Amino acid sequence: MTTTTAAPTRIKEVGYISPRRQRVMGIVFLALATMIWVFFSRTTTGQMVTTFVMSPGGADPTPDLIFNTLPFLNVLATISAVIGAYQLVRGFHGKTNTMLGILAGFFVIAFLAWGAADKSLNLAGLLKVAVVRAVPLTLGALSGILCERSGIINIGIEGMLLAAAFTSTVAASLSNLWVGLIVAILTGALFGWVLAVFSIRYKVNQIISGTVINIFATGMTSFLSAKFLQKYQNLNSPGQFPTWEIPGLSKIPFFGPILFSHNLFVYGMFILLIVLTIVLFHTRWGLRLRSAGEHPKAADTLGINVNRTRYIATILGGMIAGFGGAYFTLGSVGRFDEVMTAGRGFIGLAAMIFGNWMPTGALGAGLLFGLADSLAGKLTILRIPIPPKFLEMAPYIVTMIVLAGVVGHTSPPAAEGTPYEKE
Amino acid sequence: MTPVLELRGITKRFPGVVANDHIDLKLEAGEIHALLGENGAGKTTLMNILYGLYSPDEGEIIVKGKRLVPKSPSDAIAAGIGMVHQHFMLVPVFTVTENVMLGDEYVTKGGLLDRKRAAARIREISDKYNLFVDPDAYIKDTPVGIQQRVEIIKLLFREADILIMDEPTAVLTPQEANELFKIMGNLSKMGKSIIFITHKLREVLEFSDRITVIRGGKVVGTTTPAEANQNLLASMMVGRDIELDVNKKPAHAGEKVLEVSGLTVADAHNHLIVKGVSFDVCAGEILGIAGVQGNGQTELVRAITGLMHPVDGKISILGQDTTRAAPKEIIELGTAHIPEDRQKDGLVLPYPIMDNLVLNTFYKSPFARGAMMQEQPIRENANQLVERFDIRTPSIETPVGSLSGGNQQKVIVAREFSRPIKFLVASQPTRGLDVGSIEYIHNRLIEKRDDGCAVLLVSTELDEIMQLSDRIAVIFGGKIIKILPAKGTTKEEIGLLMAGVDTETQTPVSQPVPVG
Ligand SMILES: Nc1ncnc2c1ncn2[C@@H]1O[C@H](COP(=O)(O)OP(=O)(O)OP(=O)(O)O)[C@@H](O)[C@H]1O
Ligand SMILES: [Mg+2]
Numbered sequence: 001m002t003t004t005t006a007a008p009t010r011i012k013e014v015g016y017i018s019p020r021r022q023r024v025m026g027i028v029f030l031a032l033a034t035m036i037w038v039f040f041s042r043t044t045t046g047q048m049v050t051t052f053v054m055s056p057g058g059a060d061p062t063p064d065l066i067f068n069t070l071p072f073l074n075v076l077a078t079i080s081a082v083i084g085a086y087q088l089v090r091g092f093h094g095k096t097n098t099m100l101g102i103l104a105g106f107f108v109i110a111f112l113a114w115g116a117a118d119k120s121l122n123l124a125g126l127l128k129v130a131v132v133r134a135v136p137l138t139l140g141a142l143s144g145i146l147c148e149r150s151g152i153i154n155i156g157i158e159g160m161l162l163a164a165a166f167t168s169t170v171a172a173s174l175s176n177l178w179v180g181l182i183v184a185i186l187t188g189a190l191f192g193w194v195l196a197v198f199s200i201r202y203k204v205n206q207i208i209s210g211t212v213i214n215i216f217a218t219g220m221t222s223f224l225s226a227k228f229l230q231k232y233q234n235l236n237s238p239g240q241f242p243t244w245e246i247p248g249l250s251k252i253p254f255f256g257p258i259l260f261s262h263n264l265f266v267y268g269m270f271i272l273l274i275v276l277t278i279v280l281f282h283t284r285w286g287l288r289l290r291s292a293g294e295h296p297k298a299a300d301t302l303g304i305n306v307n308r309t310r311y312i313a314t315i316l317g318g319m320i321a322g323f324g325g326a327y328f329t330l331g332s333v334g335r336f337d338e339v340m341t342a343g344r345g346f347i348g349l350a351a352m353i354f355g356n357w358m359p360t361g362a363l364g365a366g367l368l369f370g371l372a373d374s375l376a377g378k379l380t381i382l383r384i385p386i387p388p389k390f391l392e393m394a395p396y397i398v399t400m401i402v403l404a405g406v407v408g409h410t411s412p413p414a415a416e417g418t419p420y421e422k423e
Numbered sequence: 424m425t426p427v428l429e430l431r432g433i434t435k436r437f438p439g440v441v442a443n444d445h446i447d448l449k450l451e452a453g454e455i456h457a458l459l460g461e462n463g464a465g466k467t468t469l470m471n472i473l474y475g476l477y478s479p480d481e482g483e484i485i486v487k488g489k490r491l492v493p494k495s496p497s498d499a500i501a502a503g504i505g506m507v508h509q510h511f512m513l514v515p516v517f518t519v520t521e522n523v524m525l526g527d528e529y530v531t532k533g534g535l536l537d538r539k540r541a542a543a544r545i546r547e548i549s550d551k552y553n554l555f556v557d558p559d560a561y562i563k564d565t566p567v568g569i570q571q572r573v574e575i576i577k578l579l580f581r582e583a584d585i586l587i588m589d590e591p592t593a594v595l596t597p598q599e600a601n602e603l604f605k606i607m608g609n610l611s612k613m614g615k616s617i618i619f620i621t622h623k624l625r626e627v628l629e630f631s632d633r634i635t636v637i638r639g640g641k642v643v644g645t646t647t648p649a650e651a652n653q654n655l656l657a658s659m660m661v662g663r664d665i666e667l668d669v670n671k672k673p674a675h676a677g678e679k680v681l682e683v684s685g686l687t688v689a690d691a692h693n694h695l696i697v698k699g700v701s702f703d704v705c706a707g708e709i710l711g712i713a714g715v716q717g718n719g720q721t722e723l724v725r726a727i728t729g730l731m732h733p734v735d736g737k738i739s740i741l742g743q744d745t746t747r748a749a750p751k752e753i754i755e756l757g758t759a760h761i762p763e764d765r766q767k768d769g770l771v772l773p774y775p776i777m778d779n780l781v782l783n784t785f786y787k788s789p790f791a792r793g794a795m796m797q798e799q800p801i802r803e804n805a806n807q808l809v810e811r812f813d814i815r816t817p818s819i820e821t822p823v824g825s826l827s828g829g830n831q832q833k834v835i836v837a838r839e840f841s842r843p844i845k846f847l848v849a850s851q852p853t854r855g856l857d858v859g860s861i862e863y864i865h866n867r868l869i870e871k872r873d874d875g876c877a878v879l880l881v882s883t884e885l886d887e888i889m890q891l892s893d894r895i896a897v898i899f900g901g902k903i904i905k906i907l908p909a910k911g912t913t914k915e916e917i918g919l920l921m922a923g924v925d926t927e928t929q930t931p932v933s934q935p936v937p938v939g
Contacts, residue, residue: 282535284528291514291525298512301476302526302577303497411516422476 025096026088032103033080040114041073050113051120054254056128062253069117076110108371115382126374128258134363134370135265135331136161136341137395139324140348141355141362142269142276143317147192148357149280150313151293151306152199153417155210157321158345159217160191164325166221169229169336172238177330180238181264184326185319191217192318196311203419214345222338229336240334241265265331268323269363277359289313293413296420306420321345350399356410369395425488427452427616428473428504428585433482435468437825439817442468444640445482450585450616455607457631458620461660461857462829463815465640466620467509470587474506475499486585500526502585505578509589509620509828509855510766511570515563519556519573520545523580548579552609566717568599575606586610588619590828592626593855596715596883604630622829622857624653636660661859671869674893677706680846680877681727686736688722696722698901699736706845709868709878711892711909713885713917719901720881721763724850727879728760729753730768740846754783757845761835761852763881769835772824776816777805779823780838804841812837813863828855836864840871847871850881865891885921889914899923 050072052065080103086092092099112121140157147154164184172180191213198209229236241263250260280286289309291299296306328344329336347369354368355361376391428450435443442465450456460466471477473484475493484491486502493499499506513522520542529537529544542558549556554572562570571591578586588607592600607617607630621627627634628648636643636659643659657665681704688697697719704710714720725731727738729750738746740756754760762768770779781790781801789800805819814833816826823834832855839847849868853861868891872878882888888895889909896906897920905920 278535284530284534284536287517287521287525287528287536291517294516295512295514298514298522299525301474301496301506301508301512303495303500304526414515 022091022096023088025100026084026091029084029087029099029103030081031084032107033077033084036073036080036107036110037077040110041070041077044070044073044114044117046070048117050116050118052112052116052123053120054124056122056125056257062124064120065123067113069113072113073110076106080106115378115384119382121378121382124254124258126378127371128261129374129377130367130371131258131266132262132332132370133373134366135269135327136324136344137348137351137369138269138363138366139265139272139320139327140345141352141366142272142359143188143321143324144349144352145280145317145357145359145362146276146320147195147314147317148352148416149293149413150289150310151296151413151415151418151420152196152310152314152317153206153210154192154195154314154317154321155207155349156191156195156213156217156345157210157348158341158343159210159214160188160318160321161325161328161341161345161348162221162339163191163217164188164322165328165340166225166336168326169238169329170235172330173235177239177241180330181323181326184330185322188318188320188322188325189315190318191321192315193311195318196314199314200307200310200419203421206417218339221336225336225338236336238330238334238336240332241330263331265323265327272320272323273359273363280359290413292420293415296415300420300422310420324348347395350395353410353412354399357412368398426450427487429485430469430473431483431485433469433472433484434480435465435472435477436480437468437817439821441640443472443479446637446640446642448635448642450618451633452616453611453614454632455611455617455619455630457627457634458618458637459622459624459627459634459656459660460637461859462833462855463827464637464660464857466637467589467827469637470506470589470618470620473499474504474587497526500581500583503583504585504587505581505583506587507571507574507578507589507591509593511567511574513562513570513573515561517562518558519560519562519565519576520558522562522573523558523577527581544580545576548576552579552606552613554606567594568596568602571595571599571603572606584615586615586617588617590620590622590855592621592623594716597885598715600626622855622861624656624858627656628653638662657858660857663859665858665862667858667862669865669869669890671891672873674708674872676708676893677875679703680706680741681879682737682739683727684737686723686726686733686738688719688726688731688733690722695734696901697726697733700898700901700903701736702896702903702906704846704877704879706877707872707875708893709872709880709891711888711895712879712881712898712903713888713895713921714883714898715921716883718898720850720883720898723898724760724763724848724879724881728758728762728848757843759839759842759844759847761839761847761849763850763854765831765835765854766824770823770831773822775820776809776814776823776826776834777801777819779834780805780808780841782838784842808837808841812840813860829857829860832856833860836867840867844871844876847876847878848881849878851883852880853882853884853887885914885917889917897921 048069050067050069054062054065083099083103087096087099115121140161143157144154164187167187168180168184171183195209195213198204199206243261243263246260250256280290288299288304291304292306292309299306328340351362351365351369354365372391372394376388379386379388379391426449430446430448433443433446434441446469458466468477472479475496475498484493486504491498491502520538523545524541529541531537545556545558548554554576556569556572556576562573591603595603604626611617628651631648633645633647634651634656635645636656638660653667654665657667684701686697686700687695690696700723702710712720722731726733729745729748732747737744740753740758743756745753766772771782778801781804784790785796790797802819809816809819812833814837815830823831826834836852852868853864856864868878868880880888880891892909894906895909895912895917896903897917899921900923
């Protein structure tokens with residue numbers, strides 16, 4: 001009974017993927033290939049040329065990318081078909097989801113190339129806007145991750161964003177931008193604290209506590225805005241944080257302007273992402289926080305104060321949402337409008353789930369959803385006859401597909417949503 | 424010599440019960456002290472008080488000559504007390520290292536977790552006490568026997584010298600349990616003092632230095648293995664004489680009730696766990712499935728009871744194809760199920776006892792009329808069953824979750840046995856039960872058999888299988904490697920088969936399943 005004789009059994013067992021799933025995925029892959037061919041290749045003529053503008057405007061000297069549309073589409077369709085056929089016959093086993101991601105990417109590129117046939121599409125601009133649009137989504141997701149990893153479901157992110165957007169506007173209008181930013185973060189902290197008190201002290205169902213926060217924030221900000229901000233316009237003119245070009249980095253061709261020529265909020269998102277990743281997975285506090293969200297009783301038997309950990313995490317999570325809220329006003333339009341967050345907090349939650357409760361995953365999902373958002377804005381410009389609303393639906397549809405387990409298992413913290421009682 | 428630990432007059436009251444009633448206990452340095460008592464006697468409560476999870480209403484704790492008032496586990500840990508809980512306290516998605524250092528983390532100068540240094544310390548401990556573990560393995564991929572070791576390493580990592588183990592062998596296989604006792608022997612030689620709780624009298628007599636028995640929250644007496652024997656301990660615990668052997672008449676096997684052919688089951692990760700299993704169970708007989716935990720028993724039972732769909736093969740109950748039937752349809756055919764994991768699959772912990780007792784019949788008369796539940800019949804039913812099955816509880820409205828482990832099991836058995844059934848699947852039916860309750864449940868199982876019920880018994884306790892079964896099927900690596908009549912088969916024979924060795928040819932029957 002040595003390892004050499006045991007090895008074959010093991011490989012066979014681990015490689016066992018239900019044949020039905022393999023075939024379904026193969027059919028999905030082939031369908032994507034067929035769609036590229038039918039919708040894009042077949043509607044393109046041989047003389048068409050696609051132009052991608054590679055600089056978002058300004059002084060960036062990156063030249064445009066120009067190529068023949070039809071051969072490009074045919075190549076993408078062929079590669080996709082080959083991958084689909086392989087999946088159907090042999091299967092990619094553990095790499096199935098990676099291939100799905102690659103094919104989805106091909107489909108988007110094919111769509112862009114087709115949409116920009118005989119026209120020009122500002123690819124750099126599209127991506128730059130995607131990064132900006134990702135900011136509130138990613139920050140919302142990071143806020144959710146911090147709370148949920150400790151065991152508190154935070155469905156009130158939308159309300160926190162909105163409330164912070166409001167308070168930051170008023171505070172910044174009365175004094176300056178930095179005060180506005182701090183007030184936004186404090187507003188988030190206050191809402192986080194309220195959520196924690198509801199869920200921990202009073203053991204109210206956490207979904208309900210979060211919903212109450214959303215309803216309260218929507219009602220309150222709409223009322224106050226209608227009552228005061230409309231009348232006294234000087235309360236609604238906070239100004240905006242300027243764009244800070246990062247010396248050196250912003251001069252990198254193509255990527256420089258997309259990533260390193262933004263305002264405070266984009267950089268803040270990247271910094272928070274790194275900090276949160278380190279704190280959650282490489283510090284004592286992070287380990288304890290995650291144990292409170294996975295198995296609070298075990299944490300308790302080791303002398304960890306579960307409820308205090310949850311309080312702190314929820315308040316900090318609220319602060320991140322508060323920072324995200326200030327983006328809408330101080331980082332984007334420089335003005336407060338009623339219900340201006342427009343469901344971004346919920347898409348942030350979707351990004352958190354899609355990213356499997358990991359900070360990097362949340363950024364990935366945020367960028368993807370940001371791209372969908374940015375693309376929706378380009379459709380009309382390119383005169384593509386798809387209602388932009390369809391693209392705005394994308395984040396929700398993708399999240400539902402993920403939740404349904406089609407792409408694999410998500411693993412939320414085991415104890416989220418359940419109050420911890422010491423009996 | 425002063426004892427390392429002394430409990431004086433510890434009293435703890437819960438609504439409706441005195442769980443501990445002036446308990447005195449002394450623990451000497453380097454001794455292994457067994458704590459015995461029936462289900463609900465108050466053992467876990469006493470240990471939770473010592474560990475700072477509950478605060479006592481009266482009494483004091485003296486550790487190494489100093490008075491200790493543990494307000495939380497951190498106080499107990501600081502005083503050198505460590506506890507392995509009745510239900511493991513491990514975070515499944517953390518690695519062994521992360522679980523061990525949680526609460527007492529090693530950090531680098533920069534303030535980051537120092538997993539390397541902690542892992543090195545774990546290796547050091549595991550070398551010293553012969554507790555082999557892989558520090559980088561995830562708990563969710565680790566078998567229970569190893570999880571048990573991780574729990575012990577957790578205590579040693581914190582340099583505890585008073586170790587409390589609450590039913591550490593309840594979920595272990597006999598081999599794993601023997602390993603554990605070897606480890607405990609080592610620990611006590613190195614000066615650690617151990618209190619361990621168990622219901623297995625053999626373990627108490629073989630491995631402890633002193634034995635304290637408690638009943639109804641009071642100390643009945645303290646003795647030593649030399650002075651005691653199984654029957655004496657059993658009667659001290661229960662307060663009456665116990666028949667430790669099972670008396671049964673020969674079986675009268677009738678028609679086939681369960682027929683399983685070519686059954687193949689995969690787990691959530693799509694690994695094949697049960698591989699083409701075929702067998703029958705007839706009315707009026709008990710078929711025992713013997714095997715070391717983790718050889719496919721769990722999945723086999725889940726497939727038969729409809730909690731999991733097989734990937735291949737066929738199951739039929741009383742001639743009806745139930746391969747892909749829902750649990751409710753299977754129940755309606757007259758099947759009863761005592762599940763392996765009582766807290767997860769058997770009970771709704773926050774619900775009162777009376778509701779848990781009608782979980783499989785609540786929609787029927789007399790418990791429901793149309794869409795309305797009928798409280799009176801539900802109460803009457805609960806009162807009767809609590810009486811008949813000797814469920815120790817302050818009231819029938821008590822949430823099942825606050826009963827002692829053994830009494831939770833009795834609630835399930837009471838529910839499943841209280842309606843007419845033709846087929847019973849009993850998975851580890853006596854896990855965590857005291858001798859009195861085991862005797863009771865064993866007699867009920869035989870009674871059901873004699874009434875013409877077909878019984879499928881799954882147990883990792885070889886003794887239980889040998890005592891109750893009429894035929895024994897040995898499962899190994901997801902396959903049933905042999906079915907033998909219980910008469911004339913020896914324990915050794917089954918033991919070898921369970922380890923995957925065929926007794927006739929003396930060769931391994933198949934390759935072992937790699938775990939994890
Ligand atoms: N948190 C609680 N709330 C109310 N009653 C409780 C609680 N914990 C225990 N009890 C009661 O205290 C008594 C003693 O329970 P305990 O868990 O200490 O028993 P045990 O000796 O460990 O039994 P077992 O062998 O079944 O584990 C039982 O009657 C139980 O119902
Ligand atoms: Mg107990």
